[in-house]
Amino acid sequence: MALETKATITTFGGRFLKLSHSSSTTSTPMNFTVFIPPGASSSKPAPVLIYLSGLTCTPDNVTEKGFLHAHASKLGLALLYPDTSPRGTDLPGEHDSWDFGSAASFYIDATKEPYKKHYQMESYVTKELPELVFSEFKELDKTKVSIAGHSMGGHGALTLYLKNPGMYKSVSAWAPIANPSQCPWGEKAFGGYIGDDKAAWKKHDATELVKSWKNGPLKALIDVGTGDNFYKQKQLLPENFEAAVKEAGVEDVTVRYQDGYDHSYFFISTFGEDHVKHAAKHLGLL
Numbered sequence: 001m002a003l004e005t006k007a008t009i010t011t012f013g014g015r016f017l018k019l020s021h022s023s024s025t026t027s028t029p030m031n032f033t034v035f036i037p038p039g040a041s042s043s044k045p046a047p048v049l050i051y052l053s054g055l056t057c058t059p060d061n062v063t064e065k066g067f068l069h070a071h072a073s074k075l076g077l078a079l080l081y082p083d084t085s086p087r088g089t090d091l092p093g094e095h096d097s098w099d100f101g102s103a104a105s106f107y108i109d110a111t112k113e114p115y116k117k118h119y120q121m122e123s124y125v126t127k128e129l130p131e132l133v134f135s136e137f138k139e140l141d142k143t144k145v146s147i148a149g150h151s152m153g154g155h156g157a158l159t160l161y162l163k164n165p166g167m168y169k170s171v172s173a174w175a176p177i178a179n180p181s182q183c184p185w186g187e188k189a190f191g192g193y194i195g196d197d198k199a200a201w202k203k204h205d206a207t208e209l210v211k212s213w214k215n216g217p218l219k220a221l222i223d224v225g226t227g228d229n230f231y232k233q234k235q236l237l238p239e240n241f242e243a244a245v246k247e248a249g250v251e252d253v254t255v256r257y258q259d260g261y262d263h264s265y266f267f268i269s270t271f272g273e274d275h276v277k278h279a280a281k282h283l284g285l286l
């Protein structure tokens with residue numbers, strides 16, 4: 001698999017790479033970025049935190065405004081930032097709205113035409129991308145991976161974690177879309193990618209998935225800003241997730257409501273150190 005390096009940037013003592021490759025999963029070009037902390041080598045590989053971005057984003061938004069690598073560098077943690085959807089396609093409706101299609105994959109495998117050929121982001125993020133990254137970068141430790149994300153990416157992090165017990169050591173999310181089958185963003189995305197069968201939606205909904213979690217403490221950290229307009233508009237619904245956690249008796253779930261914070265990178269960056277340290281703790285770095 002040929003990997004094209006678009007940029008190599010030195011930052012906080014580590015290497016930040018912008019990369020692109022041709023994906024066999026999405027049948028499109030895919031972009032991603034990776035931060036390799038100082039000191040990582042094939043004999044001392046760094047654990048990895050995967051960060052999934054939100055609606056409208058490329059991997060650039062968080063890497064320019066989230067400052068996660070500033071904290072990851074000190075702890076010896078690598079960061080992997082996948083893109084939010086396939087690129088280079090022009091499917092019907094794909095680019096018409098900011099909350100569906102391009103940059104809005106919801107990290108699921110579409111089953112409906114015309115999206116199913118390319119919008120296979122769940123398989124891409126859980127299989128092809130890690131296989132590629134760990135075969136190309138021997139300074140990264142494939143046995144130690146955690147996952148995090150913001151908004152749509154928070155939904156992606158929580159659901160991929162819940163669907164794949166053991167694949168990730170911990171999960172965290174800023175302002176996740178925590179009950180997508182009950183909110184307008186999720187209804188639009190699931191309707192468009194999967195269809196009208198609401199039973200099928202539940203397989204991609206963190207609040208539904210956590211009800212049958214039987215794999216011990218969840219090791220989850222969630223932050224939500226009380227000044228977040230999308231929270232106020234009931235797109236995020238973290239209380240529904242909390243209620244499901246409580247009812248199922250799932251342990252080690254911390255949900256924090258941060259007074260006055262909005263949905264932006266001012267919020268993400270403020271709590272970035274906590275999320276990086278949460279992953280670092282479960283990856284054996286702290």
Ligand SMILES: N[C@@H](CCC(=O)N[C@@H](CS)C(=O)NCC(=O)O)C(=O)O
Pocket residue numbers: 053054055056057061098150151152263264265
């Ligand atoms: N485009 C939307 C906002 C979408 C939005 O806030 N996206 C978040 C993720 S859910 C984001 O990170 N946007 C990119 C940025 O702020 O740099 C609007 O105009 O209301």
